[in-house]
Amino acid sequence: MKIGSIAHEAAPDSEAGSSRRTDFAFAASAPLVRPSFEPRSYPLVGWATFAVVLAAWQLVAWRQADAILLPSPIDVASALYGMMGTGELQADLGASLGRLTVGWVIGAGLGALTGFAIGLYPLARSSVLPLVNALFAIPKIALLPVFIVWLGIGELSKVTTIAVGVFSPMAIAAYSGMDAVDRNLIRMAQSFSVPTLAILRKVILPGMLPMLLTGARISGAIAIVLLVGAEMIAAENGVGALALTSGGLMRTDRLFAAVAILGALGLTASWLVGLAERALLKWR
Amino acid sequence: MEIVIENLAHAIGDLQIIDRLDITIGSGEIVALLGPSGCGKSTLLRLVAGLERPTSGSITMGRHIRAAIVFQDHTLLPWRTAAGNVELPLEHHPISVAERRERVAAVLEQVGIADFADYYPKALSGGMRQRVNLARALVLEPTLLLMDEPLSSLDEQLREILLDDLARLWSERGFTCLYVTHSPDEAVRLGHRVMILSRRPTKIVEVVPIETPIEERSHFHPAIAAARETVWNLVRESRAPCHGT
Ligand SMILES: Nc1ncnc2c1ncn2[C@@H]1O[C@H](COP(=O)(O)OP(=O)(O)OP(=O)(O)O)[C@@H](O)[C@H]1O
Ligand SMILES: [Mg+2]
Secondary structure, X not given: OHHHHHHHHHHXXXXXXXXXXXXXXXXXXXXXXXXXXXXXXXXXXXXXXXXXXXXXXXXXXXXXXXXOOOOOHHHHHXXXXXXXXXXXXXXXXXXXXXXXXXXXXXXXXXXXXXXXXXXXXXXXXHHHHHHHHHHHHOOHHHHHHHHHHHHOOOHHHHHHHHHHHHHHHHHHHHHHHHHOOOXXXXXXXXXXXXXXXXXXXXXXXXXXXXXXXXXXXXXXXHHHXXXXXXXXXXXXXXXXXXXXXXXXXXXXXXXXXXXXXXXXXXXXXXXXXXXXXHHHOOOO | OOEEEEEEEEEEOOXXXXXXEEEEEOOOOEEEEEOXXXXXXXXXXXXXXXXXXXXXXXXXXXXXXXXXXXXXXXXXXXXXXXXXXXXXXXXXXXXXXXXXXXXXXXXHHHXXXXXXXXXXXXXXXXXXXXXXXXXXXXXXXXOEXXXXXXXXXXXXXXXXXXXXXXXXXXXXXXOEEEEEEOOHHHHHHHOOEEEEEOOOOEOEEEEEEOOOOHHHOOOOOHHHHHHHHHHHHHHHHHHHHHOOO
């Protein structure tokens, strides 16, 4: 970080210098900074981009004038504010969050456990892994009708769809994370007679954690996609249902508000994972 | 006799790595192993440590041996600090947390990285990591030390210092030691016997006994200088035919 910032400060200096130099010195004045390939980012740029997109949208909405086809950000904000006043927003968001959380926790938990089993036992790898891979390829929303037939139109079928969707990516993240743990580290621990259970806890688990968190990130996004699908097909409430009914009523301001909430949901999920990564993977 | 290796053979897949090896190591003896890269030195250490089962032959040891390995590759847990890594072997022994911390601090001091106790491995230099590696093996006060090129990525001065430290440590504790190295200098400084190994499948080409007491040895000691030359020549001979393969 420090080296980078020093180099950036130095860059304008050397450019100013080069204008005074003769031509042959030009090549030497090129910045000596090479890409570091470190996962750095500038948080402010993210917000600025967001602001620019919003401003552009506002401008287009003003000039375009048809508020039904493209409501402006201000229209959308006021729709959001209105729904908050009547309590609709809280109700829909609450319903969605409930499904999302329950579905994700169950699916991710079972998926991670299955991944552990695949990673630990060759028998599980041979028997369960092909099933996990097959399941991964099936569009889970196509299973919703099946779950409705089996489990009814209530919460259970929607939660199950999300859980099933989250299951495979989490299982795959868990077992491939386990496979990626350096065998030498396990050998090392064994040479110091660390008991097997402790090796699992002190070597394998921390070693697979980066992959597990990546799995959480990906499965979080998958869960939101499935949530919306399930709510559009078979729900009275929830953000997905809000989007669908608003569209049907040509209330595009509310439709966009619903879409914005989904975006915020996705951002929050990835922010939570980022938080966990920073807390748990500070050794990287 | 502390360790008796008899008729040992080991193959990985079709690759015969060790073929009928016999070594007997006395209690408190340091045996330095020198041999071309890829001849199976690390494999031999793993076999002695019981991390792998030999294809055939036997390795017998005294009953009350506490073995520790200094691995050649980086085997520090990246998610633990230097101190945390050194603490690992102690965590499964019945000693109090306070005593554990004390021993970790003492051994880190001993290898000269006490100031970096709280650093994660990624923030340590190669030489520092190797010292943490060494500290982790020493912290258990092992009676058998299996060392796989423990000083290979250190600078010359530090290597001298740690060679002296190891020699001093040995005279204090009298552990048995298999010391794998590529450096004839290290071999003649620490070994009671220096074994020169052949290319794969590994056999003993020559054994050079060194009588000078370990405490009296130094880089410039005449007997040690002479032994170094002998070992150098043997190593050169043992390697000569293998070029181009
Ligand atoms: N897991 C493995 N699978 C296949 N071959 C292996 C494996 N481990 C080691 N070998 C082979 O065994 C031989 C001996 O390896 P080893 O690591 O013991 O050599 P070494 O003498 O320690 O070499 P160096 O001095 O370079 O460390 C090599 O030819 C290597 O390719
Ligand atoms: Mg080796």
